Amino acid sequence: MIQINDLVKVYNTKKEQVIGVDHVSLSIQKGEIFGIVGYSGAGKSSLLRCLNLLEKPTSGEIIIDNISLTKLNQRQLRAARLKIGMIFQHFYLVSSKTVYENIAFALKAANLPSKKIHTRVLELLDMVGLTDKKDVFPAQLSGGQKQRVGIARALANNPTVLLCDEATSALDPSTTKSILALLKKINKELGLTIVLITHEMEVVKDICDRMAVMEAGKVIEEGPVYDMFANPRQELTKSFVNSILQFELPSHLLEERTGKIIKVTFQGVIAEEGIISDAFQQYSVKGNILHGKIEYIQNNPLGIFIMELTGADHEITKAIAYIKGRTKNVEVIHHAS
Amino acid sequence: MPLSIDWHYIIELLPDLNSAFFETLYMVGISIVVAIIVGLPIGILLFVTDKGLFLENPIFKNIVGFVVNMVRSIPFIILLIALLPLAKWITNTTIGPTAASVSLSVAAIPFFARIVEQAFREIDKGVIEASVAIGASPWMIIWQVLIPEARPGIIQGITITIINLIAYSAMAGIVGGGGVGDLAIQYGYYRYDNTVMITTVVVLICLVQIIQFFGDKLSKALDKR
Numbered sequence: 056m057i058q059i060n061d062l063v064k065v066y067n068t069k070k071e072q073v074i075g076v077d078h079v080s081l082s083i084q085k086g087e088i089f090g091i092v093g094y095s096g097a098g099k100s101s102l103l104r105c106l107n108l109l110e111k112p113t114s115g116e117i118i119i120d121n122i123s124l125t126k127l128n129q130r131q132l133r134a135a136r137l138k139i140g141m142i143f144q145h146f147y148l149v150s151s152k153t154v155y156e157n158i159a160f161a162l163k164a165a166n167l168p169s170k171k172i173h174t175r176v177l178e179l180l181d182m183v184g185l186t187d188k189k190d191v192f193p194a195q196l197s198g199g200q201k202q203r204v205g206i207a208r209a210l211a212n213n214p215t216v217l218l219c220d221e222a223t224s225a226l227d228p229s230t231t232k233s234i235l236a237l238l239k240k241i242n243k244e245l246g247l248t249i250v251l252i253t254h255e256m257e258v259v260k261d262i263c264d265r266m267a268v269m270e271a272g273k274v275i276e277e278g279p280v281y282d283m284f285a286n287p288r289q290e291l292t293k294s295f296v297n298s299i300l301q302f303e304l305p306s307h308l309l310e311e312r313t314g315k316i317i318k319v320t321f322q323g324v325i326a327e328e329g330i331i332s333d334a335f336q337q338y339s340v341k342g343n344i345l346h347g348k349i350e351y352i353q354n355n356p357l358g359i360f361i362m363e364l365t366g367a368d369h370e371i372t373k374a375i376a377y378i379k380g381r382t383k384n385v386e387v388i389h390h391a392s
Numbered sequence: 393m394p395l396s397i398d399w400h401y402i403i404e405l406l407p408d409l410n411s412a413f414f415e416t417l418y419m420v421g422i423s424i425v426v427a428i429i430v431g432l433p434i435g436i437l438l439f440v441t442d443k444g445l446f447l448e449n450p451i452f453k454n455i456v457g458f459v460v461n462m463v464r465s466i467p468f469i470i471l472l473i474a475l476l477p478l479a480k481w482i483t484n485t486t487i488g489p490t491a492a493s494v495s496l497s498v499a500a501i502p503f504f505a506r507i508v509e510q511a512f513r514e515i516d517k518g519v520i521e522a523s524v525a526i527g528a529s530p531w532m533i534i535w536q537v538l539i540p541e542a543r544p545g546i547i548q549g550i551t552i553t554i555i556n557l558i559a560y561s562a563m564a565g566i567v568g569g570g571g572v573g574d575l576a577i578q579y580g581y582y583r584y585d586n587t588v589m590i591t592t593v594v595v596l597i598c599l600v601q602i603i604q605f606f607g608d609k610l611s612k613a614l615d616k617r
Binding site for chain 1: 519522523524536543617
């Protein structure tokens, strides 16, 4: 669906060359929601803006819907852009146009006859739930409503791809949820492929199927969101994952413990209770849960528990080995001194 | 000489003042129309050919920018005289308000173009970029995004240009251009006729205030930000 081949984007400033995107190759499947995360300056925004050629790539190729965008002339590129919607962190609505006119503008760009524009605008307004705000100017809308207009404008010409540039970063948490729900809905109902960039792992966790992590212009890790949460390999990915899964134990709590403290990660529908209680029955160790939670990522549970094991050292070692054998994910995070 | 106002004299002057007033409106009117028709496209071109915009063209931008600056740097009084041959060629005369309109227009075009360019710069670059991402053509972006978004600034620019033109039109008296300013200079400056000078200055002050008032009102009404 979207194929990015060896994309490079270099910015020439007066003093030096800055590499925005450094030899990135990705393929994004039809109908999936793909998240690109990274800190600011990692190049994720440059990468996204290269996808519809708002930024002209220095080298490499972008293929969307079997069309190689990098080979098109201006006129062909404009036609291709009609099928690639884009929404922005700061919405970027035309302030002198009403909600209706903002959406109609996108349809005029596609040279639709005015009768069709009218019915399509009403249809889109209904889809984003803003029918009553039709004749209002953007300045009178809330952030969430502005983004809904942005989404309606982006979807006007029935695009196959929607690019989201930090689309929820300027919104409060509850508005973010409702915008994400709307994106998820249009992804499901229209089969739209969505590429979003964000620095908020919460967004990725909530709606993305797959994700890529960017650092210094490179994609350092990519894969299904669940796998990335369960088994992050790169340090940066771990720190992003930790922003959701991390739980800090108070330091005095650790100091007072006499046993070994382990962190167990359960993936999917493993019978969590079973493994631990089996371990306790087979070996003479006692366990005490200090902290724990189960996150649901795309409705798949990911459980993380921090527990203290007490008993004879060799029994504890065996118990850990047993748990490891069944969950593959045990980490000793603290040895009692 | 004490400042004293002779009302009978003013009433006597009224026909002169009246025709001078309409001469001023005539000169300024022609010039502002020409400035808008020619200056607006130049301002648009200066803006859209700038770095990072959808018709980026540094060579074009620099050449047009240079010419605009050049015309703007010539003192109006010199431009007025230097352009007499052009006025003669266009209007077939070198005196009167029509001839003066030629120089006034030439001075107003680059001034207005720069103001328009500045008004466009006030637009959030993201809004322009969003329009490019939509797939709109340059023509569509100019007419449906840039001009509506910059409309309050353009109206302000027209107001400022008109007021400048009124001031410049006084100098048109040098080449027999006519108008209220000319009257002020001819009577008030050369003949030390305070009554005429004060009367004309008051007329000019009122005119400028009225134009500024309506310009501000219109600009505000069109501002939806």
